[in-house]
Amino acid sequence: MGAVTVDPESPEAVENDYDTFAEAYTVENDTNLINAYYTLPAIVNLAGNVAGRRILDAGCGAGPISVALRDRGAIVAGFDRSAKMVELARQRLGTDTDLRVGDIAGPLPYPDGAFDDVVVALVLHYLKDWTTPLAELRRVLKPGGRLIVAVNHPFVYKLMYPEADYFAITKWSEEYTFNGQKAVLTYWHRPLHAMADAFTAAGFRTAVISEPPPAPEARELFPDQLGKFASGTPLCSLFFVLEAI
Template identity: 40%
Template sequence: MSSGNAYHGEVGDHFARIADTSPYNAFTDRPAVLDLVGEVAGARVLDVGCGAGHYAEALVERGAVVTAVDGSATLLRHARERVGDRAELRPHDLETPLDFAADGAFDVAVCALVHHHLAAREQLLAELLRVLRPGGRLVLSTTHPTAEWLHHGGSYYDESWVEHRLPDPSLSIRYRRLPLETLVNEWLAAGFTLERLVEPRPLPELRDVDAARYEKLCAEPAFLAARLRRPPS
């Protein structure tokens, strides 16, 4: 993600620590995103805002050739520990163009739980359209607008930046509330075709790990995930 809103220092360490087993990451968002990605054996995949390398690891294990970028040196360190030299890992501020990548360089792009942290969302979408080959797909996930409304209150249509406190009250992350119409219209305006939209439910296995969180995530959406397609010509 952007260097300004990336998970630096203790926040990055916290995220890397919980993402292995979190009900939200391991049991809800990640399975949904990887399902939308589908078959990637031999595909050139760009992992945009790769975090601690969980998606990059899964994509490599599926046979993809992965380039993974993030604005946090902390998270890239964790990603290197996870994937080693099996993927190309590079620092990049996602508020700036993807100038390291040629037009049509990738078959697939994955942008998991990054979009809402960015100010230059339209620029990133335009860049992702550029670096994907014609017919290539972008799989994107973000916080669910309804979840943000339930948590923060006020107007559902509020698009303000918010600070979300982590369990350690000294740590927080910053992101923007975005209603559904803003999200979808930005994707379409960038030139993508919306192929599939998902409100991820948790894996059934979560019931045995955390029954209360499982019931909550089955009743209240936490994330929104989409598979977008660059038109073939």
């Protein structure tokens, strides 16, 4: 999955309209390195033993993380801003799973303390302001519950744009090809300290910061991609386990 820089102010930089490329994105991400063999196993490993735990998949997409957690005994619910993504998730999870169309940037349609854990994987980096989303995610968690987060690694932006100000919260866009279909994704870069400050202000304690290796089988499946990294681990995402206090 290659990427070329797109001017965030250009007309083609449509902001994250997943309804227009949901199926292509799902086909691509079911088998690619970053989603299927890196983010998914990392989230599952960080979640640990989830049997009997009520887990909200915030920004669930087509539901691969929800499926993996349900298969390990979790009671899952999920929402996504894209109605098409929620439709694809329903095809995987069935009608007995609570799946809704909803926006992480607004009030969430769940009662206080409804979940033991919330997973928000590769979602927060689409948002400039984390204040309301984190407050809502904290609200729907039980005291002591966990927020498991995956975001773009903040150093990636600086590697891609060496002249950029790492410490500034900055909007940027990339064009991708998902299963033959072009799409633009727009992100907000924020430095690590800004992430940590936002988590603390929302009432979370940082328990884990992780830069995990990919799934073991990834080394044989993606030798060219992983060969670019001496450690065999792609520099793309940063993972957190946060505890609601």
